[in-house]
Amino acid sequence: MTCPTCGAAAAGNFCSECGTTLAAGSCPRCQAALSPGARFCHRCGTPVAGRDRESARPWIVATAVITLAVGAILYGVLVKKPQGAAAPEMANTGASATAAPPGGAPPDISQMSPEERFIRLNDRVMAAVEQGDSATALRFLPMALAAYGQLPQVDADLRYHAALLHITSGELPPALALADSIMGAAPNHLFGWLIRAMAAEAQGDQAALAGARKAFLDHYEAELKQNRPEYTEHKAVLEEFRRQAGKP
Numbered sequence: 001m002t003c004p005t006c007g008a009a010a011a012g013n014f015c016s017e018c019g020t021t022l023a024a025g026s027c028p029r030c031q032a033a034l035s036p037g038a039r040f041c042h043r044c045g046t047p048v049a050g051r052d053r054e055s056a057r058p059w060i061v062a063t064a065v066i067t068l069a070v071g072a073i074l075y076g077v078l079v080k081k082p083q084g085a086a087a088p089e090m091a092n093t094g095a096s097a098t099a100a101p102p103g104g105a106p107p108d109i110s111q112m113s114p115e116e117r118f119i120r121l122n123d124r125v126m127a128a129v130e131q132g133d134s135a136t137a138l139r140f141l142p143m144a145l146a147a148y149g150q151l152p153q154v155d156a157d158l159r160y161h162a163a164l165l166h167i168t169s170g171e172l173p174p175a176l177a178l179a180d181s182i183m184g185a186a187p188n189h190l191f192g193w194l195i196r197a198m199a200a201e202a203q204g205d206q207a208a209l210a211g212a213r214k215a216f217l218d219h220y221e222a223e224l225k226q227n228r229p230e231y232t233e234h235k236a237v238l239e240e241f242r243r244q245a246g247k248p
Contacts, residue, residue, distance in 0.1 A: 125168065141168070194241055
């Protein structure tokens with residue numbers, strides 16, 4: 001017998017190559033005899049139960065392959081980052097202690113406020129990236145971004161954290177859009193220049209990196225005088241970036 005789907009030599013009830021049903025069977029509605037591999041009755045058009053699933057097997061395999069490929073790409077972004085891309089290290093703002101310890105029971109985030117849930121997931125991703133734990137980072141990264149999308153309102157600090165998540169995953173346009181939104185409310189906000197610098201470094205755009213660093217330094221003192229609470233919370237990050245940008 002030859003499989004009607006893939007043409008391979010076959011015997012028994014199923015093709016060993018593609019899984020197509022080889023048994024003739026009959027239509028469950030009009031009882032007409034069906035040819036092997038038929039997915040619909042030639043007389044009344046009724047779908048034949050179970051055969052769609054078998055014929056879909058190659059597509060299921062293809063989907064699995066694509067999923068693995070995407071995972072490999074993200075693994076390269078999260079773990080095998082180019083030298084000099086310091087965004088993930090700078091992303092840990094000292095709050096990662098709120099994440100569950102390795103091997104410990106995960107916290108019940110369903111009992112948290114939307115903002116607490118986002119921050120907890122964000123800290124979990126950043127801690128995993130710093131530790132080289134790609135499995136944990138890949139697991140929690142989409143959850144953290146989804147939690148950000150569910151926030152009833154956002155401020156510069158939350159946008160900053162979301163931008164770092166996008167940069168960590170290699171999604172630079174959304175990160176830059178968040179920088180623009182921060183600077184739409186405060187044109188010289190240091191977080192905006194910081195995000196732009198990180199994105200430029202990830203892209204290897206040295207001109208854009210130099211421009212963002214210069215703007216950061218030019219507005220550093222004036223912005224600190226604004227006494228924004230997010231500057232106090234991320235003081236260590238800002239000071240470190242200022243040092244990297246060329247100021248002692």
